[in-house]
Every structure is written in C-alpha cells, then in structure tokens.
C-alpha cells in the first residue's frame with residue numbers, strides 16, 4: 001500500500017470514534033500537499049511534511065485523557081512520543097521520525113518557524129482551523145499577514161475566505 005495511505009489508515013484506527021479529528025487531519029494533509037506541490041518543495045521534505053500533517057494532532061487523545069482538554073501546549077507535549085511509536089511500527093526511517101517528532105511538538109509554536117515543512121504544516125493547519133473555528137474574515141486576514149509566508153498558502157487563504165488581496 002502507498003505509504004501515506006497506510007499511515008492514514010493507522011491514524012483512523014488511532015482516532016477511532018473521533019470523526020472530527022479524522023476529518024481534520026485529512027484536510028490538513030491535503031492542504032499541506034497542495035502547498036508543497038505549489039511551492040516546488042523537494043520530494044524528501046514533502047514526504048516528511050505529509051507524514052507530520054497526518055499525525056500532527058496525535059497528542060489530542062492523550063491530552064483529553066490526562067488533562068481533559070486539547071490545549072495546544074498539552075498536545076505538543078504528548079504528541080511526539082505517540083507519533084514515534086506509530087511511525088516506528090510502520091517502519092519509517094529514524095531521521096524522518098525525529099523531524100516529525102519535532103514538528104508535532106512545535107506545530108502550535110509560531111515564533112522561529114524554520115524549514116519549509118514546519119512553515120507549510122502551520123499554514124495548512126490554520127487554513128483548516130480558521131474554517132472549523134468559524135473565525136472572522138478579519139482574523140483570517142491577520143493570520144495571512146502574520147503567519148503565512150508561502151505564495152501558495154496565501155493564495156489559498158485569500159481565495160477560500162474571499163479576502164481582499166494583500167496590499
């Protein structure tokens with residue numbers, strides 16, 4: 001089976017009974033893929049990004065169990081270990097697992113974003129969260145201005161939310 005499809009199926013099993021989580025990560029995965037292709041990101045980085053996008057919220061289940069919430073910081077704290085276990089079981093290479101652990105552990109941290117995989121994961125997550133959280137046009141504009149860096153991500157954000165083009 002295709003590697004991403006295999007991982008998606010494993011995440012669907014992990015998120016059993018949590019359709020919102022499953023629909024969320026599938027959308028983030030597709031936007032991440034679209035942005036990476038639009039930006040001409042090299043294959044290896046795109047693979048790492050897509051892997052991270054599929055598992056990025058894996059900390060939520062344990063965060064709900066331990067803290068009763070899905071706070072971003074709790075997710076960042078609990079996610080990497082869960083991601084490692086899942087990816088190791090599927091035979092992912094160690095170097096990729098390490099980067100995915102880092103990305104899972106930082107995907108709610110918006111200072112010092114370094115690397116195309118990190119930047120695009122954050123943009124893809126915002127594209128989905130702005131919609132799922134019913135944020136205003138103003139909020140979407142602010143995020144586009146402050147967080148988004150890629151041309152493709154900005155374009156998708158502008159069109160999807162019907163924003164004015166950037167000044």
Ligand SMILES: [Fe+2]
Pocket residue numbers: 024028056057125
């Ligand atoms: Fe997310």
